[in-house]
Amino acid sequence: MMASQTSGINGLRVSRETQDRLEHFTQLFLKWARTINLVAPSTLGDLGNRHIRDSAQIYQLAPGPKTWIDLGSGGGFPGVITSILLAEISDGWVHLVESNQKKAAFLRVALQETGARGSVHVLRIEDAPAKLPACDAISARAVADLSLLLQFIAPWMSSGSTRAFFHKGRDYEAEIAKARGRYDFDLVKHQSIVEADSVILEVTRMQQLSQGAGAINVAG
Template structure:
């Protein structure tokens, strides 16, 4: 599918300049993937649908410029995509947290060469809240079960109770939601993915720990 049509599918209009930034990111990704395992090899051939457009759905749900923390950024999904989309607005920022130093090196190059609005924190997620004092939103994709993600998010939620989390999840997400309710109270808004029929984006608000 044509790149611009993919963004129409998720209800997001992007400029020609933003598309060029995304294309350059895709080229960098392909180059670095020859030596670093950034994503599963089986999904790399479908980069624009499976990764770029799928990641952009989070930005489409909350496009106002804000301070983001992207947990376990890996190959840049969704963090770098969000940071590229923010460049068009000239406001907002993405803090990408990635403990693997080779992947962190790729992320820094990708942000720099695309002019994206973000920075990389090469540290463990559990330590990131000491480097990043405040955020308005948290994102993560294919990282951990919901209960663990809530533990990761908790330090920022304590500083900003109005914070929203956006987590990509697959078909078994309801099991994770049910388990998380054992330790947490939260408001949940489920967004069906326009890219993957079996996937959702869970928007979490008013997160508080029960025990």
């Protein structure tokens, strides 16, 4: 029997089962956030909009059964949300990379109790490529500036087919300018549908440059 289509997130229709998973994750998150600093306390009152809907944009930009690596997964944004949305199609997988043991414990519980399609790897980001050598897509939210993120993802981007998606706030143009002299890559800026002054940067075809050479190619 097909799951009933009763709810939506950012305009994406999802089944009642997926909505139940998101609601269960919300309750788990609020419970664990009482003792672990999972997000800025000032944003807890708007968890659904500031974190869950914001995170869901990543999957909406790259839907379908992909293998993801989510860097610095922390409180599960966007990695757990992507994992839950992949459960809707019963395919794909998210490898959540988190070095903090307490946050990793929360992520494991969240994945297990929601039936999401993901697994947790207690690793520093710079050690992850050796353990997780290939993926279709990479995500990161509130982890590091763009230059450092590009350094982190370089081993995965060598195939030329991997796409990276980074949430960025109002200062994203300064981060792009800072990265310009070190890397050449194609870049698409997706306007956030949740935060007016935020974007999601989609990076493809990246390579490191000789010092002082090259520029960033921007599409879209």
